[in-house]
Amino acid sequence: MSPDADREHGSFERANFERFARGESIPVEVGEIERELGALWKRASSTGDTHAGAAISRAALWNLVIPARGAGALAKTKALVDEIAQGVPVRAITLCLDDSGELNAGAAAGGGLSATIESNVVSQPGGARVVYSEEITLRGPAGAETHFGALVRALQIPGVPTAALWMDAAMPAALLTRELLPVTDRLIVDTGSCARPPHLYDLQRLAAHAHPMPVADLGWLRLGSLRLLFAGLFDPPVGGAPLRRATRLSVRHRPRGDLSALLVVAWLGQILGWRPLRSAQTSDGGLRFDFARGDGARGDVEPDIEAFLVPAEGACDASGVLAIELAVDGRDDYVVCRTAIDQASVQLPIAPAKAVKLDSYSDAELCVAALGPRGRDPLFAKCLAYAGGLWALEPQTTGSQR
Amino acid sequence: MKTLSEEAPLLPNPLREGLVEERIPEPAAMVIFGASGDLTRRKLLPALYSLTRDRLLPARFAVLGFGRAALTDEAFREEMRRGCEEFARRRPVDPALWAGFARNVFYQQGAYDDPAAFLRLKARLEEIEHTLGLPGNRVFYLSTPPSTFAPVIRSLGHANLAPKPAPGQPFSRVIIEKPFGIDLQTARALNTEVHDILAEQQIYRIDHYLGKETVQNLLVFRFANGIFEPLWNNHFVDHVQITGSETVGVEARGGYFEQAGSLRDMVQNHLLQVLSLAAMEPPVAFEADAVRDEKLKVLKALRFIPESDFEHQVVRAQYAAGSIGGKTVPGYRSEPDVSPRSTTETFVALKLFIDSWRWAGVPFYLRSGKRMPKRVTEIAIQFKEAPHLLFGKRGETIRPNVLSIRIQPDEGIALNFGSKLPGPAMEIAPVSMEFRYGSSFGVEPPEAYERLLLDCLLGDGTLFTRADEVEASWSWVSRIHQRWAAEVAAGRTTLDTYPAGSWGPEAADRMLTADGRAWRLP
Numbered sequence: 001m002s003p004d005a006d007r008e009h010g011s012f013e014r015a016n017f018e019r020f021a022r023g024e025s026i027p028v029e030v031g032e033i034e035r036e037l038g039a040l041w042k043r044a045s046s047t048g049d050t051h052a053g054a055a056i057s058r059a060a061l062w063n064l065v066i067p068a069r070g071a072g073a074l075a076k077t078k079a080l081v082d083e084i085a086q087g088v089p090v091r092a093i094t095l096c097l098d099d100s101g102e103l104n105a106g107a108a109a110g111g112g113l114s115a116t117i118e119s120n121v122v123s124q125p126g127g128a129r130v131v132y133s134e135e136i137t138l139r140g141p142a143g144a145e146t147h148f149g150a151l152v153r154a155l156q157i158p159g160v161p162t163a164a165l166w167m168d169a170a171m172p173a174a175l176l177t178r179e180l181l182p183v184t185d186r187l188i189v190d191t192g193s194c195a196r197p198p199h200l201y202d203l204q205r206l207a208a209h210a211h212p213m214p215v216a217d218l219g220w221l222r223l224g225s226l227r228l229l230f231a232g233l234f235d236p237p238v239g240g241a242p243l244r245r246a247t248r249l250s251v252r253h254r255p256r257g258d259l260s261a262l263l264v265v266a267w268l269g270q271i272l273g274w275r276p277l278r279s280a281q282t283s284d285g286g287l288r289f290d291f292a293r294g295d296g297a298r299g300d301v302e303p304d305i306e307a308f309l310v311p312a313e314g315a316c317d318a319s320g321v322l323a324i325e326l327a328v329d330g331r332d333d334y335v336v337c338r339t340a341i342d343q344a345s346v347q348l349p350i351a352p353a354k355a356v357k358l359d360s361y362s363d364a365e366l367c368v369a370a371l372g373p374r375g376r377d378p379l380f381a382k383c384l385a386y387a388g389g390l391w392a393l394e395p396q397t398t399g400s401q402r
Numbered sequence: 403m404k405t406l407s408e409e410a411p412l413l414p415n416p417l418r419e420g421l422v423e424e425r426i427p428e429p430a431a432m433v434i435f436g437a438s439g440d441l442t443r444r445k446l447l448p449a450l451y452s453l454t455r456d457r458l459l460p461a462r463f464a465v466l467g468f469g470r471a472a473l474t475d476e477a478f479r480e481e482m483r484r485g486c487e488e489f490a491r492r493r494p495v496d497p498a499l500w501a502g503f504a505r506n507v508f509y510q511q512g513a514y515d516d517p518a519a520f521l522r523l524k525a526r527l528e529e530i531e532h533t534l535g536l537p538g539n540r541v542f543y544l545s546t547p548p549s550t551f552a553p554v555i556r557s558l559g560h561a562n563l564a565p566k567p568a569p570g571q572p573f574s575r576v577i578i579e580k581p582f583g584i585d586l587q588t589a590r591a592l593n594t595e596v597h598d599i600l601a602e603q604q605i606y607r608i609d610h611y612l613g614k615e616t617v618q619n620l621l622v623f624r625f626a627n628g629i630f631e632p633l634w635n636n637h638f639v640d641h642v643q644i645t646g647s648e649t650v651g652v653e654a655r656g657g658y659f660e661q662a663g664s665l666r667d668m669v670q671n672h673l674l675q676v677l678s679l680a681a682m683e684p685p686v687a688f689e690a691d692a693v694r695d696e697k698l699k700v701l702k703a704l705r706f707i708p709e710s711d712f713e714h715q716v717v718r719a720q721y722a723a724g725s726i727g728g729k730t731v732p733g734y735r736s737e738p739d740v741s742p743r744s745t746t747e748t749f750v751a752l753k754l755f756i757d758s759w760r761w762a763g764v765p766f767y768l769r770s771g772k773r774m775p776k777r778v779t780e781i782a783i784q785f786k787e788a789p790h791l792l793f794g795k796r797g798e799t800i801r802p803n804v805l806s807i808r809i810q811p812d813e814g815i816a817l818n819f820g821s822k823l824p825g826p827a828m829e830i831a832p833v834s835m836e837f838r839y840g841s842s843f844g845v846e847p848p849e850a851y852e853r854l855l856l857d858c859l860l861g862d863g864t865l866f867t868r869a870d871e872v873e874a875s876w877s878w879v880s881r882i883h884q885r886w887a888a889e890v891a892a893g894r895t896t897l898d899t900y901p902a903g904s905w906g907p908e909a910a911d912r913m914l915t916a917d918g919r920a921w922r923l924p
Contacts, residue, residue: 059842088843225457228426231417232461235428236537236572239412271416346461351535356461357502379420 017043023082025116025137033115033136033155040117059089060133062371063162065152065180067095067145069170074098074137077168081135083364085120088371089133091157092120095148096139097171113140113147145172149179161185163371166206167218169199177209185213188370190363192219192318197259200388207381216375218366219260220383222319224374225359226344227267230324230336233348242334243272244293248327249307252337257320258287259387261309264324265289266387267379269307277303279393286310289390315341317360412570427859429462430539430573431531433523435554436546437467437478437509441579443485445610446545447507449851454503455492456848458856464506464530468523470513478509491849506534514550520561527563538572540564541858548581552595559599566601577606577858580671581662582867585883586876593869606858607867611672611779612679613850613857615839616813618865620679620781621688623807623815630805631684633785635760640802641917642680642766643782645924646673647774649726651902652748656739663746665718668770670879672779674701675867676809677766680781681756690863694871701874705755706881713896714916715754716882717909718747721773724902731773731902745886745895748772751910752882753917765917769910773902778924779809793820793830801832804922813847814838 016026020040028036041058064084068077074096081092116137138144138151156162163186166176181187187210189203207215234240249268253261269276273294280288290303314322316338323337335347344358361369369375432450434442453459467478483504487495510526512519531538542558544551555576558564564574578596583589596605611617624631633639646668652659659667678697685692707715722733735742749771756766785803793800804818816836823829839847857865889895898907905921914920 061843224421227417228421229461231415231421232429234415234417235460236412236415236539240415240417241413243416244413268417271419348535354462354535357499359457377420 013039013043016040020044020117020119021121023119023121025118025135027114027116030113030115030138030151033117037117037134037136040119058134060091060157060160061088062090063093063156063160064090064165064371065093065095065162065184066165066167067097067148067171067175067180068168069097070099073168073170074139078135078137080364080367082120083362084367085133085135087365087368089120090371091133091155091160092135093152093155094135094137095145095152095175096137097142097145098139099142113138113144113151115139145175145179148175149183152180153183156183163188163375165367173202176206181210181213184210186216186371186375187213188216188218188367188375190218191259191263192217192222192257192320196256197262197387197391200259200262200384200391204384204388207384211381214376215381216370216377217380217384218363218370219319220263220377220380221366221369221374222317222361223260223263223267223321225361226264226319226321226324226336226338229344229346229356229358230326230334233334233336233346238348238350242328242332243326245328246272246305246326247330249305250310250323250325250327251308252310252312252314252322252325254313254316254320254322255285255311257316257322258309258311260320262387262390263383264321265307265309266383266390268326269390270379270382270386274305276390276393279390279395281395282308282310284311287395289393314338317341318363426458426460427856428539428573429460429534429536430541430859431464431466431527431536432541432543432855432859433466433468433527434543434545435468435514435550436544438469438471438473438481439545441545442467443481444489445849445851446543446855447482448486448490449849449855451486451490451495451500451503452492452849452852453856455490455496455499456852458852459859462534462536464508464534464536466523466527466530467507467509468512469509470511472511473509475508479504479507482507491852506530514546514557515553517557517560520557520563524561524563540572540574541577541855542575543577543579545579548579548584551578551582552592555596555599564600564604567603573604573861575604575606575858575861576600577608577855577866579608581666582607582671582872583876584661584666586873586880589872589876593873597869602869603863605866605869606854606863607869607872608854609671609675609867610850610854611809612675612865612867613852613854614809614813615847615853616807616809616815617676617679618853619813619815620807621693625684634783636762636764638785639764640784640786641764641919643784643922644673644677644680644766644768644780645782645922646676646770646779647777647905647924648772649774649777651721651731651734651773652737652740654738656737659748660740660744660746663718664748664750664770664772665879665882669750669752669768670875671867673768673770674875674878675871676779676781677768678871680783680807681758681761681766683760688864690866691868693864694868698868698871698874700756700758701871701878703756703758703761704878705757706878707752707754709885712885714913715752716885717749717751717898717907717913718886718896719749719771719898719900719907719909720744720746721748721771721902722899724773724904726773726775726903733899733902734772745890745897747897749774749900749906749910751906751913753913767914767919767921769906769921771900771906774905775903776924777811780924781807781809782922782924783807784919793828800830806922806924808924812838814842 017040019026066077068074077094118135120133120135136155162184164180164184165188167190234243251261251264274291277290277292282288287309289307291305293304312322316322326334332349337345339345342358342360345353345355347353434446510523544554583592678700681700682696685696720734734748735744751769754766783805787802800820806816808814814837816834818832818834820830821833823831898909900907
């Protein structure tokens with residue numbers, strides 16, 4: 001290389017490095033991603049600092065693969081990855097299927113793939129700045145998904161587990177089942193914002209396909225705060241005895257939160273050993289399920305417990321669940337009721353109603369949780385199967401009174 | 403409203419299944435004795451606030467401060483809010499979250515030796531529990547001077563505030579700060595007094611070093627990885643160094659430190675606890691008593707330092723005037739509340755042996771000092787050299803492999819090894835493979851007190867010290883104190899000095915050079 005060319009190349013590298021350190025995306029050749037990343041990190045470690053005199057570190061606890069379809073989904077995904085990086089360092093590999101060519105007309109017209117790399121910068125207390133993790137974005141036109149699997153296999157950091165975040169139902173399922181699951185250690189889905197009860201069968205099939213890999217569900221994690229509060233009603237001094245005498249359960253939910261509400265019913269039914277008998281639609285557009293208690297004292301005709309999914313309006317997070325109300329012996333009510341997005345009222349027979357803070361988590365916080373121990377909750381798989389069983393009950397058409 | 407008796411008998415809560423990993427304790431109240439003191443403001447309330455912020459405390463939880471100062475609930479809350487704003491790990495304080503947390507923070511004035519004050523405390527606690535629907539689970543935190551430990555626990559007993567455990571009954575637990583006794587005799591006496599009122603399983607003797615993430619990681623590092631434990635013995639380890647250094651002097655605690663000294667203040671508890679975790683055998687389970695049984699075996703296997711070797715294995719010293727961080731600092735004897743003729747050590751270095759199959763012949767070097775160049779606590783395991791050296795024949799130095807486990811600050815683990823320098827020559831240079839919590843996980847680990855308070859609320863005593871451990875460590879340490887007392891009585895004191903800002907006296911260096919070794923610069 002001539003001295004001029006050398007200088008030009010040096011200044012190009014420096015400009016790229018500065019953009020990288022600022023967290024901006026840098027276009028690279030698809031086949032050169034790893035080499036370009038290596039060069040940027042090498043430069044970072046040789047300069048010793050980026051901004052504010054803080055040493056930089058490259059870290060990844062997970063390879064996180066996120067498929068997305070179209071410009072809107074890609075923008076959401078990249079914002080999510082930026083937030084996830086604040087909680088856990090990952091090498092994010094975003095796979096964008098760009099059917100319309102709106103994201104990269106040149107590459108799409110040529111039928112090829114394009115790639116960008118960027119860093120996710122985490123600010124530390126005291127103003128120091130440390131670059132933690134990296135993000136690779138691959139874009140391609142329809143059909144490019146056939147290349148994604150091989151690229152992911154090439155770009156996985158060895159020795160680091162891989163999670164697939166499957167939130168975009170518009171992506172071809174074969175990409176997940178054929179290409180990604182074989183190289184994945186954890187599958188993360190979202191029943192809360194991306195799925196309705198008719199998707200239960202697909203989700204169950206996916207979970208079965210992934211078995212024994214842990215499947216984490218952001219929707220299930222989103223219900224954690226309400227489940228925790230409701231479970232807390234039966235801590236001492238109340239204890240678990242009232243749960244054995246439950247007669248009626250009502251789960252109020254936003255209209256699109258019916259799958260979350262179904263999971264709440266499944267949670268209680270599964271743990272308390274309720275045997276589903278039948279279901280019916282209610283006059284207000286909700287559902288009713290009849291259960292027999294595990295001991296089967298009253299046979300199959302008269303239900304021991306009636307459970308209702310009740311569509312309602314009210315301030316709510318993405319879980320869509322507004323309240324869980326359990327009646328015991330037909331009179332004592334144990335209630336957790338959302339009064340605002342982050343507030344709830346708890347009520348139990350032995351104490352006055354009390355307002356408590358209800359934790360609300362962003363999708364990124366839930367993703368971080370899903371990558372931790374909470375993403376290995378065996379109860380979710382059981383509840384998913386139980387909910388599937390409830391949904392499979394043939395609904396009776398007669399209206400039911402609540 | 404129903405009464406509790408209608409709900410009997412108490413059955414377990416099945417809905418907690420699957421929520422176990424959340425590690426959320428049952429609803430409870432925490433009573434802090436010494437609530438107007440520094441520890442409460444700097445550590446305890448900030449830890450509880452951070453736990454609340456991390457959603458790790460139950461929704462029904464109350465704090466009742468108890469202290470001599472006359473404070474209202476409001477004044478106490480305000481003082482604690484300032485403490486959280488200054489010291490909480492999760493800052494800035496979220497006003498809405500604080501409002502909810504502070505609503506359940508209360509204060510009660512009283513003297514530690516006044517039985518009537520404890521009856522008033524009981525009435526206030528029951529009122530709070532009734533109002534908040536708490537089941538009667540209680541944690542009592544003794545953040546008070548050591549002389550009050552026994553009276554406070556006696557008063558708890560007299561007021562029936564901390565009944566012994568019974569099936570189906572709410573729990574009562576007592577956290578006791580260090581120092582637990584000042585020698586073997588006083589530790590035994592205190593254990594006897596405490597056991598008159600409380601069962602051992604109710605007692606949580608706190609040593610905040612054990613709440614540090616790296617100390618816990620030591621167990622994971624050793625027993626969850628297959629590659630290290632086979633090397634963790636006298637076949638491969640040359641020696642072990644444990645350093646606990648501080649840059650601060652005695653600050654406003656001159657009166658306390660004069661009575662304590664570094665051996666009591668740091669070695670008897672922190673360093674011997676760290677040593678026992680580093681040297682113990684694998685426990686049969688990761689459970690409180692299984693872990694503590696193994697730690698106890700190490701403490702019991704510490705070889706008493708023989709009279710003939712005492713001067714070669716024990717160095718004590720005091721800091722003289724010097725410079726720390728560019729500022730001139732006074733010598734120990736010029737500090738407030740310190741006698742100008744004090745013989746209290748501010749630095750101690752020890753060479754000790756563990757008489758066990760695993761560690762036979764491996765020296766453990768411990769040092770702890772005030773006014774040292776930097777604040778650091780670390781365990782360094784130095785491995786033996788390769789049995790036959792292919793390299794280093796042309797004079798280049800090949801440094802031994804060292805595994806250093808940094809407890810504070812910058813918690814992490816580093817492994818030093820030799821590597822060929824790039825180029826045609828066979829030059830070898832030491833390099834380091836490092837793991838740092840901050841960079842690997844992208845988050846700072848929780849404060850030690852957060853972990854320990856949470857563990858106590860959950861009933862997990864693994865990271866707390868058991869009565870027999872305390873007595874075993876005092877048993878070893880008290881021999882050194884007795885020897886020093888004999889020196890003073892005989893009018894010949896082996897007390898060195900070191901300039902503030904140095905790594906200790908020359909005698910400490912000589913202790914290692916005599917063995918062909920040297921202290922690490924951590």
